[in-house]
Amino acid sequence: MNSLDQQAALNWFAQFGVVESHFAQVLAAATAYGADDADLYFEHATSVSVSLSDEKVNAAYTSVDLGLGVRVVVGDQVGYAYTEDLSLESMIRAAQSAAQIAKGGKLHAPVKTSVLQLPDYYPINRHWSDVAISERVPMVRKWEQAAFARDARIKRVQASIADAEKRVLIVSADGRMAADYRPMTRAMVSCTAEDKGVRETNYYNIASRAGLDWYSDERQDRLVHEAVSRSIWALDAGTPPAGEMTVVMAAGSSGILLHEAIGHGMEADFNRKGISIFADRVGKRVAPEGVTIVDSAVLPQARGALNVDDEGSPTQRTVLVEDGIMRSYLHDRISARHYGVESTGSGRRESFRHPVLPRMRCTYMEAGNHTPDEIISSVKKGIYCESFGNGQVQIGAGDFAFYVRQGYLIEDGKLTQPIKDVNIIGNGPKVLETIEMVGNDLVIDEGGWTCGKDGQSVPVSQGMPTIKVKNLSVGGGRR
Amino acid sequence: MSSTIHTPEASASHETDSKKALLDEAVRVVETLRKLGADEASASYGWGVHSDLARREGKVETATSATSKGLTVSVLVNKKYSSHSTSDLRPAALDAFLQRAVEATQYLEPDPEQGQADIALCGRGATPEELDEFDAAWRDFTPEQRAQWAIDLEEAVKAHAPANMISASASVADGMNQSARAMSNGFAEVEEGAWYSLGAEMTLLDDGKRPEAYVYYGARYRSDLPDVQAIAKELAAKAQERLNSGPVESGQYPLILLNQAAGRIVGILGGPLSGGALYERRSCLIGKKGEKIGSDLLTLVDNPLIPRGLGSRPFDGDGLRAQKRTVIQNGVLENYYIGVYYGRKLKMDPTSSGASNWVIEAGQQSWQDVAKQFPKAILVNSFLGGNSNATTGDFSFGIRGQLLENGVPVKSLSEMNISGNIMSFFHKLSHVGNDPWTYSSMRSPTLIFDDVAFSGV
Numbered sequence: 001m002n003s004l005d006q007q008a009a010l011n012w013f014a015q016f017g018v019v020e021s022h023f024a025q026v027l028a029a030a031t032a033y034g035a036d037d038a039d040l041y042f043e044h045a046t047s048v049s050v051s052l053s054d055e056k057v058n059a060a061y062t063s064v065d066l067g068l069g070v071r072v073v074v075g076d077q078v079g080y081a082y083t084e085d086l087s088l089e090s091m092i093r094a095a096q097s098a099a100q101i102a103k104g105g106k107l108h109a110p111v112k113t114s115v116l117q118l119p120d121y122y123p124i125n126r127h128w129s130d131v132a133i134s135e136r137v138p139m140v141r142k143w144e145q146a147a148f149a150r151d152a153r154i155k156r157v158q159a160s161i162a163d164a165e166k167r168v169l170i171v172s173a174d175g176r177m178a179a180d181y182r183p184m185t186r187a188m189v190s191c192t193a194e195d196k197g198v199r200e201t202n203y204y205n206i207a208s209r210a211g212l213d214w215y216s217d218e219r220q221d222r223l224v225h226e227a228v229s230r231s232i233w234a235l236d237a238g239t240p241p242a243g244e245m246t247v248v249m250a251a252g253s254s255g256i257l258l259h260e261a262i263g264h265g266m267e268a269d270f271n272r273k274g275i276s277i278f279a280d281r282v283g284k285r286v287a288p289e290g291v292t293i294v295d296s297a298v299l300p301q302a303r304g305a306l307n308v309d310d311e312g313s314p315t316q317r318t319v320l321v322e323d324g325i326m327r328s329y330l331h332d333r334i335s336a337r338h339y340g341v342e343s344t345g346s347g348r349r350e351s352f353r354h355p356v357l358p359r360m361r362c363t364y365m366e367a368g369n370h371t372p373d374e375i376i377s378s379v380k381k382g383i384y385c386e387s388f389g390n391g392q393v394q395i396g397a398g399d400f401a402f403y404v405r406q407g408y409l410i411e412d413g414k415l416t417q418p419i420k421d422v423n424i425i426g427n428g429p430k431v432l433e434t435i436e437m438v439g440n441d442l443v444i445d446e447g448g449w450t451c452g453k454d455g456q457s458v459p460v461s462q463g464m465p466t467i468k469v470k471n472l473s474v475g476g477g478r479r
Numbered sequence: 480m481s482s483t484i485h486t487p488e489a490s491a492s493h494e495t496d497s498k499k500a501l502l503d504e505a506v507r508v509v510e511t512l513r514k515l516g517a518d519e520a521s522a523s524y525g526w527g528v529h530s531d532l533a534r535r536e537g538k539v540e541t542a543t544s545a546t547s548k549g550l551t552v553s554v555l556v557n558k559k560y561s562s563h564s565t566s567d568l569r570p571a572a573l574d575a576f577l578q579r580a581v582e583a584t585q586y587l588e589p590d591p592e593q594g595q596a597d598i599a600l601c602g603r604g605a606t607p608e609e610l611d612e613f614d615a616a617w618r619d620f621t622p623e624q625r626a627q628w629a630i631d632l633e634e635a636v637k638a639h640a641p642a643n644m645i646s647a648s649a650s651v652a653d654g655m656n657q658s659a660r661a662m663s664n665g666f667a668e669v670e671e672g673a674w675y676s677l678g679a680e681m682t683l684l685d686d687g688k689r690p691e692a693y694v695y696y697g698a699r700y701r702s703d704l705p706d707v708q709a710i711a712k713e714l715a716a717k718a719q720e721r722l723n724s725g726p727v728e729s730g731q732y733p734l735i736l737l738n739q740a741a742g743r744i745v746g747i748l749g750g751p752l753s754g755g756a757l758y759e760r761r762s763c764l765i766g767k768k769g770e771k772i773g774s775d776l777l778t779l780v781d782n783p784l785i786p787r788g789l790g791s792r793p794f795d796g797d798g799l800r801a802q803k804r805t806v807i808q809n810g811v812l813e814n815y816y817i818g819v820y821y822g823r824k825l826k827m828d829p830t831s832s833g834a835s836n837w838v839i840e841a842g843q844q845s846w847q848d849v850a851k852q853f854p855k856a857i858l859v860n861s862f863l864g865g866n867s868n869a870t871t872g873d874f875s876f877g878i879r880g881q882l883l884e885n886g887v888p889v890k891s892l893s894e895m896n897i898s899g900n901i902m903s904f905f906h907k908l909s910h911v912g913n914d915p916w917t918y919s920s921m922r923s924p925t926l927i928f929d930d931v932a933f934s935g936v
Binding site: 016050053057064067076079080100194244273279400420423 | 564
């Protein structure tokens with residue numbers, strides 16, 4: 001089954017007793033009191049992970065998740081219910097529960113379903129369900145042995161490969177039907193290094209909507225190399241001085257700055273409610289010329305890529321900021337209707353247990369004209385941030401933070417002392433205004449990022465060229 | 480609207496039946512796994528009911544309700560371990576699932592320390608009556624009452640809102656869970672609990688910024704939650720505190736860590752205390768048992784047996800009988816979290832596989848009294864981002880709060896961080912407040928530390 005093959009999706013869910021004639025019956029129950037919108041979200045998700053610790057490939061985990069989410073929308077009100085039991089009786093009971101939001105709403109005539117034609121941004125040669133656990137075991141074993149072989153200071157290694165495949169079928173009361181097959185894989189190597197009484201742990205991970213053949217020798221080699229070198233590197237790293245300073249964000253996972261400083265603030269539900277600091281700023285300048293920020297679902301095999309969103313809307317490359325001017329929020333169908341625009345295909349949910357929210361997919365800044373060397377050498381005193389752990393934002397105040405796992409001091413235009421474990425905090429609009437130089441070296445990070453909002457986690461990607469920003473407060477300990 | 484109806488299973492007479500049915504099913508699953516070739520097996524079979532209701536601008540914004548079920552099993556074949564979960568509980572699917580679970584282990588490598596605990600260590604540490612985790616009134620809590628509760632909270636929030644409010648929302652949620660656990664060593668027990676939560680958010684307009692604040696309370700009994708008026712007052716005060724916020728100069732300040740925020744900082748001890756971190760050498764607390772890791776004022780107790788506690792439990796993840804344990808006594812590290820597996824690896828007696836309720840012993844003074852003695856101090860009431868490194872003990876967190884001068888708030892703070900290292904930080908604990916927080920499994924009073932590094936401008 002792939003995204004182009006609706007019949008395959010119907011066949012897939014038929015094995016759980018779901019047949020096409022059920023859709024109209026369940027939707028009729030969902031819209032019994034009227035609705036502006038209603039949809040059924042069928043999901044079957046399986047996952048496998050194999051992990052190594054203590055020099056043994058000593059654990060495997062598998063999961064199966066199956067269910068239906070029923071959503072009924074009246075204006076911006078949402079009634080939601082779900083069930084793991086796909087019997088018609090149970091599905092109708094869920095629909096009746098979700099329908100109660102709509103008492104007194106207008107009536108919705110049932111429409112014959114039409115099938116959405118979709119692109120496929122993550123074609124796969126071999127499904128993960130056809131890959132035996134015995135094929136995964138030698139991979140993690142190989143990574144572990146390579147990590148130990150690379151440096152005698154590596155004392156402990158943990159490694160894992162986790163993959164998942166999710167099949168979704170979305171049927172809406174306005175007659176749309178869409179299906180998707182979504183593969184995901186993520187590999188992680190974590191090392192503890194010890195030298196002269198100093199001990200440090202660090203890790204590297206790579207993730208993609210791809211199959212087993214994505215694990216090229218080069219990619220596996222980089223996974224191990226980065227995990228080892230980051231752990232060894234940390235043995236000599238220190239703490240930066242505290243206070244406000246100029247920060248150079250390295251190409252790649254620095255996209256975390258965009259995710260927190262502007263991405264969440266552009267999710268249209270926050271703007272519809274007036275609680276984002278970016279509410280009412282569409283069409284206005286929010287960054288200097290030359291700054292273009294994008295949230296895209298269409299990067300092939302990206303962790304955040306989507307053929308179709310979780311309410312059956314086609315996906316796209318959405319320009320949030322074009323040459324410094326704010327252009328578009330990230331919309332689901334509720335906010336699109338509120339603003340009188342098309343959905344940007346940003347309606348996502350963690351699983352059938354969760355209602356749809358506007359979410360990011362892959363957030364990045366387009367490349368500019370400067371070389372990374374030009375940018376670093378322009379800074380007399382500051383810090384350079386290379387890899388990150390986590391971030392957070394307050395949507396309304398605009399304050400955001402990210403945790404730096406790896407960086408350097410910049411002194412007289414050169415990278416000097418390595419630094420780590422430091423939180424950096426700033427205000428989104430203030431920081432965007434101070435983007436001074438944008439590099440020509442855009443990298444979409446290959447890490448397995450997960451974004452949390454309202455208790456829902458979804459996979460995302462992010463990217464960045466090297467950039468220089470001001471007005472960030474660095475949480476160092478040294479004065 | 481009235482959000483949902485309880486499922487028939489949730490009525491009182493059916494609960495006893497469903498407990499027995501769950502336990503019977505968990506035992507049957509373990510027996511099946513044994514027949515399929517597992518040397519050891521365990522099964523957790525659970526179901527729950529969940530409803531939540533959020534209101535904004537005088538109407539329901541979202542209403543979710545569901546009954547949910549799931550099964551998790553673990554198997555050991557020739558000391559090879561795997562774990563599996565499913566929500567596809569159709570009988571034929573379940574049989575295939577159990578078959579695959581046993582098959583999955585064969586490709587792995589044996590791990591001699593895997594295996595269940597001695598049954599003598601397993602069982603309940605308290606009766607359901609002693610733990611008191613199930614509010615009988617939950618069974619009679621109607622959709623209409625839930626809807627009215629949300630309306631009452633929203634109305635209260637509106638009534639206390641300042642003029643510059645842009646948006647406010649109110650949400651209520653409740654539910655119950657029952658879970659049966661069976662192990663091939665003979666362990667078979669059920670745990671259950673009901674829960675309620677109240678939350679509210681408010682956004683104010685403040686010169687281009689739209690600072691927000693939220694309050695959240697959770698409890699096992701509805702009657703243990705604060706009333707909606709108190710929550711609304713607290714929310715309005717918190718939101719107004721966030722106006723005109725900004726950083727002050729970087730430097731060392733006394734830190735007054737408010738009770739409801741303290742869990743985030745105290746919680747960073749959890750990682751390095753775990754047996755896994757000790758064994759994998761990713762802990763800054765290796766070899767520190769019996770040593771002083773904090774000031775005399777730091778006493779931390781893990782207590783799974785607190786009646787109505789949000790982290791309370793009769794047994795832990797390994798089925799070990801729950802008991803109260805001192806983790807840190809007057810600054811001295813007394814116990815790690817050692818589960819059965821890492822206990823064997825580390826050749827240490829198991830304590831428990833993970834934290835339950837963390838109780839920091841309260842002091843006699845109010846923090847407000849202590850704060851008066853500091854010409855300048857920083858009150859931290861929430862965090863933004865940040866993390867810690869379990870291997871080294873380094874931490875760095877974004878903070879929000881107030882600059883206090885002789886105990887009087889003079890400026891609202893944002894865009895600031897605190898940084899330090901666990902190994903020196905807890906030695907700086909100089910006062911412990913008399914106000915333990917009980918709406919979380921992290922039960923800490925307000926904690927006051929000398930000379931903490933703050934970064935600002």
